[in-house]
Amino acid sequence: MEAINPSHYPATRAATVAENYMNYKLGGPHRLFALNKVSQASRERIAGVGNKYSLTFSIEDVLNDKHIINCTAEVLYYLSDQHTAPNVTFTLQTELQGNVEDKNEEFYNKIRSLTQPLVAQDIPDKFGNVPAELEPVRHLALAACGFVKWQNSTENTFYRMAVIKSVKQQKREDRALEFHFDMLIHEMVSQEMVAWQMDILWDPSEGLKIVKQACLPKQCCIAQNN
CATH class of the missing domain: 3.10.450.10 (Nuclear Transport Factor 2; Chain: A,)
Structure with missing residues (x-):
């Protein structure tokens, strides 16, 4: 596991994948998320599988008073020859607001x-x-x-x-x-x-x-x- 700069592209790209997945799972006509800031990131190279990013970041609920939500996520990019979507898991550390x-x-x-x-x-x-x-x-x-x-x-x-x-x-x-x-x-x-x-x-x-x-x-x- 190696720490990576949370403001650099590898971290922000992985966090954006998590944001996209969260929009698909939780978003809709009256809720959408936008990446706010990545505060911590690391990458683990898993032999024969791919690269897994562990992230701590915040997102903004742009349709509900721009409420800031703290999150953690793991994004596993599989090897390119597998043609498989990244595996994403996430946890919201702040409750969603807005009815x-x-x-x-x-x-x-x-x-x-x-x-x-x-x-x-x-x-x-x-x-x-x-x-x-x-x-x-x-x-x-x-x-x-x-x-x-x-x-x-x-x-x-x-x-x-x-x-x-x-x-x-x-x-x-x-x-x-x-x-x-x-x-x-x-x-x-x-x-x-x-x-x-x-x-x-x-x-x-x-x-x-x-x-x-x-x-x-x-x-x-x-x-x-x-």
């Missing part, structure tokens, strides 16, 4: 009551604006992107910003809301905007489920930027 349950239920009922399925494009728009009624949809997409970023992370990637190029609601007979998203996700190392498609299910009691995710060819990303 999001009522807000989630209100959003859910509003979408369920639409006479026509929700369809929207470019969230945010080219001026950075997001209509108030689409803010929860954007937050849900960003939480779902946490799954995509976590699943596709390696020690040599650093996924950050994401924007919605289009969203289409799919009507269902059961309780879940279903959305199809076309996203652009910024990979900081290559400086590429990577095009992804996601099909997700969500309801307040069951949370978020990613039904399908696919990385699109680069030419699709170029076309979406035009």
Whole structure:
């Protein structure tokens, strides 16, 4: 086990993978996390397996008064030839704040009551604006992107910003809301905007489920930027 500088890229990348995983597991229309600060980090090279990072850090609950939450996590990157998503475990040392349950239920009922399925494009728009009624949809997409970023992370990637190029609601007979998203996700190392498609299910009691995710060819990303 070797100590590593908590402000350097290896530590912050690993902590960001933990942040993405936490957004997938705990995030939604009215809760999202952003990495605040890594205070301690170490790395263990496990022969034949990969590199495991042990982290102490804080995250910000950006939708609930920017509440700071202290966390610990372990992120295990497997050897590159295994093509396996990093294994992430985390512990929250500070309780979550904000009553999001009522807000989630209100959003859910509003979408369920639409006479026509929700369809929207470019969230945010080219001026950075997001209509108030689409803010929860954007937050849900960003939480779902946490799954995509976590699943596709390696020690040599650093996924950050994401924007919605289009969203289409799919009507269902059961309780879940279903959305199809076309996203652009910024990979900081290559400086590429990577095009992804996601099909997700969500309801307040069951949370978020990613039904399908696919990385699109680069030419699709170029076309979406035009």
